[in-house]
Amino acid sequence: MTSEELFYQKKPAFGRVDSEKVQQYAEGYKAFLDRGKTERDAVTTIVNIAHEAGFVPYKRGMLLNPGDRIYCVNREKAVALAVIGAESLDNGIALTAAHLDAPRIDIRTVPLYEQDGMAFFKTHYYGGIKKYQWTAIPLELRGVVCVCRNGKMLKFRVNIGADPSDPKFVITDLLPHLASKQMEQKMTDGIKAENMNILIASKPSETEDETCGEKDKIKLAVMEYLHQKYGMTEIDFLSAELSCVPAFNACDVGFDRSMVGAYGHDDRVCAYPAATSLIALEGTPRRTAVCLLVDKEEIGSEGVTGMQSRFFDTFMADLCRAQGVYPEVCYEHSTCLSTDVCNAFDPNYADVSEARNDARINCGFALMKYSGARGKSGTSDATAELMAQIRLILENAGVPWQTAQLGRVDQGGGGTVAMYLANRNIDTVDAGVPVLSMHSPFEVISKLDLYCAFLGMGAFYQA
Ligand code: MN
Ligand code: MN
DSSP: OOHHHHSOOOOOOTTSSOHHHHHHHHHHHHHHHHHOSSHHHHHHHHHHHHHHTTOEEOOTTOOOOTTOEEEEEETTTEEEEEEOOSSOGGGOEEEEEEEOOOOEEEEEEEEEEEETTEEEEEEEEESSOOGGGGSSSOEEEEEEEEEEETTEEEEEEEEESOSTTSOOBEEOOOOGGGOHHHHHSOHHHHSOGGGOOEEEEOOOOOSOOTTTTTTTHHHHHHHHHHHHHHOOOGGGGGGEEEEEEEOOOOEEESTTOOEEEESOHHHHHHHHHHHHHHHTOOSOOSSEEEEEEESOGGGTSOSTTSTTSTHHHHHHHHHHHHHTOOHHHHHHTOEEEEEOOEEBOOGGGGGGSOTTTSBOTTSOEEEESOOEETTTBTOOOOOHHHHHHHHHHHHHTTOOEEEOOOSSTTSOEEOOSHHHHHTTTOEEEEEEOEEBSTTSSSEEEEHHHHHHHHHHHHHHHHO
């Protein structure tokens, strides 16, 4: 055999997939990103796409037949989509799991105050961010307000800043002229979380209000605006979930338009192909194919909408019960691709990367045997047998794929939802799309890798 046959080499996948389809698929993805900047918005967008493709909402006890296409939403923040397979659930499911939440700036429960001629929202950041990246960029406000009036709840979706004509919001930064002390600090200390206040207004109310006086006139103007728009009073922030996310939309990056820059690729760059490849399935797959999109991964997968919630188990138990199958038996025979992003090798930060093992952009769908940190803690570490099984699926379908790891050993690390699925006795392996500038407000991915993820997950569901 020649060295080319004997050696493994990570190679760009150009020429191995239809480049027109690559560009076309990325257009749909960009539109999804712009609509789905929070987990709620992402769920709504995915459900709309599924609806148009004939998926129906699942109701407990529903009679299901092979080929049926269903979805089940968990509190607007997570969703399971399924295409019922020809075989019994005794034989397990082909499952993909991705997350829809992304690092962002959440608004606190008592957020509004006025100081020195400006009004601000206090915040609490969500997920692992480099705080300095979130100052001096346009932000938009998204979320939900549940106003309590006369013993009743009124719910409003908030979306201010997405439309080009909308106002934006911002966290201010210090001018370099006065920043000599700030610049000498460690990057973790340069911006303090308690100073990450969102600038929201500067004009006082014109209402004559004696109790308010001159002190809180800008705050009053903000409350008057919110009351007029949503019927809110200040206490209603307590029953609100408001977040600031970057106000810029997804766009092409590079002269060649080979990449997409956007907020929230982690992990919508996996969630979108996981859902759309399931929706694109034609006919009836052999095993039931399920796409699970969850919330709260960035803060440990906890809570009622996270991967550790029993939502998924309950959904599967419902499907299994209808076929007289024990969910435990179904899990035992199931296979899961935990689809999350991985770090793309970046030559500008080569000293923390592992050139042989880290994923590279444009080299295809990235399989990661394990993530974790410090001696592989916090990972499920897929078996050799499972790795081979997934390799064969991708190779047989002609899907470009590559290996991935998370940088140098002991450099840091991270986890995914993989272990929570593996803990359920489901064979699980991580696979995803390499990302540059991960967790920043403007992450970058390659369109080719995105399309390979779509092809790879489609092949997996059909295997
Ligand atoms: Mn992720
Ligand atoms: Mn992440």
